[in-house]
Amino acid sequence: MAGTASARPAPARDLAAARRREERRTRALLLAPAMAILIFAASGPLLIVLAYSFLTPGDYGGVVWEFSLKAWFNVFAERDFFTGEIELADAHLSIFWRSIKLSAMTTALCLLIGFPTAYFIATRPRKTRDFWMLLVIIPFWTNLLIRTFAIMELIRNEGTVNSFLIWTGLIDTPIQMMFTEFALLVGMAYVYLPLMILPVYAALERFDFRLVEAGYDLYAGRWQVLRRIVLPLAKPGVVAGSILVFVPCLGAYVTPRVLGGGKNMMLGNFIELQFGQGRNWPLGAALALTLLVIVMAALIVYVRAVGREEGGRHG
Amino acid sequence: MIEIDRVTKVFGAGAEAFRALDAVNVTIRQNEFFTLLGPSGCGKTTLLRVMAGFVDPTEGAVTLEGDDLLRLAPYERPVNTVFQSYALFPHMTVAENIGFGLEMQGRPRDEVRRTVGEMLELVRMSELADRRTSEISGGQQQRVALARALAPRPRVLLLDEPLSALDFKLRKDMQLELKRLQSETGITFIFVTHDQEEALTMSDRIAVMNEGAIRQIGSPRDIYDHPAERFVADFIGDTNFLEAELLSKEEARAEVRLASGAAVTARAAEGGAEAGAVTLAIRPEHADLAPEGEGLLPGRLSDVVYFGTDTHFHVDLDAGGRFVVRRQNTPDRAEARAPGERVAVRFGARVGQVLRD
Ligand SMILES: Nc1ncnc2c1ncn2[C@@H]1O[C@H](COP(=O)(O)OP(=O)(O)OP(=O)(O)O)[C@@H](O)[C@H]1O
Ligand SMILES: [Mg+2]
Numbered sequence: 001m002a003g004t005a006s007a008r009p010a011p012a013r014d015l016a017a018a019r020r021r022e023e024r025r026t027r028a029l030l031l032a033p034a035m036a037i038l039i040f041a042a043s044g045p046l047l048i049v050l051a052y053s054f055l056t057p058g059d060y061g062g063v064v065w066e067f068s069l070k071a072w073f074n075v076f077a078e079r080d081f082f083t084g085e086i087e088l089a090d091a092h093l094s095i096f097w098r099s100i101k102l103s104a105m106t107t108a109l110c111l112l113i114g115f116p117t118a119y120f121i122a123t124r125p126r127k128t129r130d131f132w133m134l135l136v137i138i139p140f141w142t143n144l145l146i147r148t149f150a151i152m153e154l155i156r157n158e159g160t161v162n163s164f165l166i167w168t169g170l171i172d173t174p175i176q177m178m179f180t181e182f183a184l185l186v187g188m189a190y191v192y193l194p195l196m197i198l199p200v201y202a203a204l205e206r207f208d209f210r211l212v213e214a215g216y217d218l219y220a221g222r223w224q225v226l227r228r229i230v231l232p233l234a235k236p237g238v239v240a241g242s243i244l245v246f247v248p249c250l251g252a253y254v255t256p257r258v259l260g261g262g263k264n265m266m267l268g269n270f271i272e273l274q275f276g277q278g279r280n281w282p283l284g285a286a287l288a289l290t291l292l293v294i295v296m297a298a299l300i301v302y303v304r305a306v307g308r309e310e311g312g313r314h315g
Numbered sequence: 316m317i318e319i320d321r322v323t324k325v326f327g328a329g330a331e332a333f334r335a336l337d338a339v340n341v342t343i344r345q346n347e348f349f350t351l352l353g354p355s356g357c358g359k360t361t362l363l364r365v366m367a368g369f370v371d372p373t374e375g376a377v378t379l380e381g382d383d384l385l386r387l388a389p390y391e392r393p394v395n396t397v398f399q400s401y402a403l404f405p406h407m408t409v410a411e412n413i414g415f416g417l418e419m420q421g422r423p424r425d426e427v428r429r430t431v432g433e434m435l436e437l438v439r440m441s442e443l444a445d446r447r448t449s450e451i452s453g454g455q456q457q458r459v460a461l462a463r464a465l466a467p468r469p470r471v472l473l474l475d476e477p478l479s480a481l482d483f484k485l486r487k488d489m490q491l492e493l494k495r496l497q498s499e500t501g502i503t504f505i506f507v508t509h510d511q512e513e514a515l516t517m518s519d520r521i522a523v524m525n526e527g528a529i530r531q532i533g534s535p536r537d538i539y540d541h542p543a544e545r546f547v548a549d550f551i552g553d554t555n556f557l558e559a560e561l562l563s564k565e566e567a568r569a570e571v572r573l574a575s576g577a578a579v580t581a582r583a584a585e586g587g588a589e590a591g592a593v594t595l596a597i598r599p600e601h602a603d604l605a606p607e608g609e610g611l612l613p614g615r616l617s618d619v620v621y622f623g624t625d626t627h628f629h630v631d632l633d634a635g636g637r638f639v640v641r642r643q644n645t646p647d648r649a650e651a652r653a654p655g656e657r658v659a660v661r662f663g664a665r666v667g668q669v670l671r672d
Binding site: 208210211213214215216217218219220221224228229232233 | 394400419420464
């Protein structure tokens, strides 16, 4: 009798193990196409860029297959043409700094405008919310270049804003807005605003607004309800929105090109320059990888910082 | 003391206007367990929200100890709410939830900690202080919601059907617990329910509402034994309605003649007719069966239904209509009556209630 009792579970265990194996195989097969695309489309080019960054630039663009650390050296430093002294590459660093600064400011501006907008939409009657979201999304369907030119039309010296201000008599000479960091900020905030509104709205739409009443009931004023109840619960949306805005801002190319001119170059334009007129592909590759590292570092720092405050879980 | 003076609330405007509260008048005393009872949609939550400050009444006044409440924002009122859905903050622990109100009032940190400890003890949740509110059971969430609302020591606690999500057993326990908390804290409780039994067992006084108006206010006994209107008699407990003729009325004492011709003394609700055709309400357990020829209303026994604790006798009255008599069962009394028998219904003087409408 004892024999049967102990012998019984064994086949069951085998069956369970077999089923798990089977499941694993099915899952691997199902995942295979996606994994293949991810590997070849994402890490493939990345590996090529990595390889190029360690090669020597060709005279007319392209690369010569000769190992060199010069590109990486040039990312951060340069050798003085006359004295041969090594000094920091100020021009490069200021471009890095401007990119990071403007991206952070754009993200903050998008949050400042996007959060109230998302809150407004999420508190409308259910029927009208789709309409409001459509208003947010329609510009997003328009070509990036056209949207950027639209901003240009607004802020250039003979543009709408200046003409209006002169007409009202508030100013008599146009305010220079084009080709300034202000232009970049406005342009990028306008272009990337939907990327902030969408995830914040998604978080707020799931938010239980009865909690706001509970907050008021417990002596919290408007500001405290926002800070202690709404924001912590909308945090996943705010985090996602900030990442979605910050990352493309860092690499932005079209908007800085149109609105910033040559003076206010951002990383994206500088990298493009190396592959174009600069004819220094390895430097371009090294810069692109540096950008990638900055993005990842920024994300890690940000997510850590946000995650450390208590809360952030929903439902 | 909360005085609600002719409070009216109209939602919407024009053709879609809906009168959710219609000139509600009620005074709730200090330290009272006061219940708003009524069917779904009668305006109970709306009235509670007027007191909490989430609904502005279209007309009327609400005062607390003589101070105008309507002037104050919700976060300025010494009134806390236990929401029907509990509305606990999901990103905070049990203790943080309970301490939230105190913190917002700007109480010192150690006072907050001490009060939270006391509250946890009061609702017997000390062990779960550091759990997330999503990690505790429904009954426990209920207790946290209660502790959270009690912690800032409001003068009035509003409870919107706080027990409706709980299962039967837990409900019974929580009913006792609520009574205990009310007497221990001495806070005025205004309790909303649509469960008549809950209202009868817990309240000091009950206001029965229907279609935005209060139909009757009184102690549970008052309301049950002496319903003033057909709606109240019907909504609370089971009732027999008899057509009768009012012969005379003097204050609460009325002489009526039943359809069978028998005359009996009854109680009369305030207001209502002075003479003529009226409706008399009699609870099934307040009446009894008599041998034919002895009672007030002769008839034929049509059904005898055994319910364990009691037995229901359905009598088809000779004068028309049906009358139910409920009699408690005891093990030593075997019920000899059988359907088809001729019997009579009888009830004592001042048992029947002459309704207002
Ligand atoms: N904001 C509002 N706009 C329009 N009508 C409303 C609003 N709030 C409540 N009502 C209506 O007022 C009436 C009373 O609602 P209320 O929530 O007070 O009922 P209740 O007695 O609490 O019912 P229940 O027992 O179902 O909770 C209902 O018919 C409801 O549809
Ligand atoms: Mg309600």
